[in-house]
Amino acid sequence: MIKVMISGFNGAMGQNVKNIVEGYEDMKIVCGFDKQSKENEGYPIYSSFDDIKEEIDVVIDFSHFSLVDDLIDFCVKTNTALVCATTGLEDSTNAHLEEASKTIPIFKTGNFSYGISVVSKMLELGAKMLCEDFDTEIIEKHHNRKVDAPSGTAYMLADVIKENADKELEYKFSRYGKDVKREKKDLTIHAVRGGTIVGEHEVIFAGEDEIIEVKHTALSRKVFAVGAVKAGRYIYDKGYGYFEMNDIV
Numbered sequence: 431m432i433k434v435m436i437s438g439f440n441g442a443m444g445q446n447v448k449n450i451v452e453g454y455e456d457m458k459i460v461c462g463f464d465k466q467s468k469e470n471e472g473y474p475i476y477s478s479f480d481d482i483k484e485e486i487d488v489v490i491d492f493s494h495f496s497l498v499d500d501l502i503d504f505c506v507k508t509n510t511a512l513v514c515a516t517t518g519l520e521d522s523t524n525a526h527l528e529e530a531s532k533t534i535p536i537f538k539t540g541n542f543s544y545g546i547s548v549v550s551k552m553l554e555l556g557a558k559m560l561c562e563d564f565d566t567e568i569i570e571k572h573h574n575r576k577v578d579a580p581s582g583t584a585y586m587l588a589d590v591i592k593e594n595a596d597k598e599l600e601y602k603f604s605r606y607g608k609d610v611k612r613e614k615k616d617l618t619i620h621a622v623r624g625g626t627i628v629g630e631h632e633v634i635f636a637g638e639d640e641i642i643e644v645k646h647t648a649l650s651r652k653v654f655a656v657g658a659v660k661a662g663r664y665i666y667d668k669g670y671g672y673f674e675m676n677d678i679v
């Protein structure tokens with residue numbers, strides 16, 4: 431039985447992960463971690479790592495960037511695998527994850543949906559064949575509760591495009607002003623926030639007299655929760671290492 435702790439248990443994604451884990455016979459939730467430490471639906475919820483008594487095989491984290499460094503320290507100390515889904519991480523936290531992966535299994539991605547993995551592959555080709563002559567822009571849309579912008583996914587897709595393009599690209603963020611004409615090297619990311627939008631990512635390659643658009647829309651959070659739980663099952667007994675979507679898709 432794979433013993434799971436859900437970090438960010440009370441949040442929108444934490445609750446989706448709970449529903450998915452509860453549907454599997456070979457996994458069980460042993461506890462949760464959140465700002466509110468009250469018991470939730472029969473599970474003990476902790477707000478201090480020192481209080482955790484349960485034995486845990488894997489932590490699935492959908493919380494807040496400010497928590498992740500402490501969570502990594504907890505996982506290293508207790509030799510526990512970590513699936514990190516939280517976005518908006520500082521560079522230093524990303525480096526911390528890489529360092530930790532020398533002793534524990536770490537799985538990290540900005541988007542756990544199958545569809546975004548496929549979009550990433552499509553963009554490798556798109557970037558190679560289009561970026562030299564076409565202007566590339568990314569539009570991401572999310573709900574009004576989201577704290578970080580641009581989204582982790584938008585950065586991830588931008589990185590794929592930048593790595594595969596035949597010319598140097600430079601990230602820009604939206605556009606405002608009287609003298610802000612687009613430059614050929616711009617890879618511009620726009621963030622829209624509103625209502626209950628689950629998550630949309632659209633990449634536009636705009637050329638002379640033709641446009642290519644690649645778009646992914648998440649219609650529910652289940653797609654992320656399923657991917658994160660799959661990642662947890664994949665890494666919980668791996669010993670150590672850094673894993674990402676290419677390892678399970």
Ligand SMILES: NC(=O)C1=CN([C@@H]2O[C@H](COP(=O)(O)OP(=O)(O)OC[C@H]3O[C@@H](n4cnc5c(N)ncnc54)[C@H](OP(=O)(O)O)[C@@H]3O)[C@@H](O)[C@H]2O)C=CC1
Nearest residue numbers: 438440441442443464465492493494515517540541542654
């Ligand atoms: N990689 C992926 O596929 C996906 C990643 N995400 C990412 O997951 C994260 C969570 O998203 P979502 O569930 O929508 O957010 P929510 O705000 O709904 O949930 C986050 C939960 O974490 C809690 N929390 C915040 N700060 C702390 C802290 N310091 N210590 C303990 N608990 C804390 C929040 O408590 P409180 O509400 O009291 O602040 C809340 O219960 C985001 O970074 C988001 O971008 C989301 C979807 C997919």
Ligand SMILES: O=C(O)C1=N[C@H](C(=O)O)C[C@H](O)C1
Nearest residue numbers: 517540541576581582583629
């Ligand atoms: O905060 C969210 O909701 C989401 N965050 C991730 C991101 O920042 O890319 C993934 C998904 O789009 C939903």
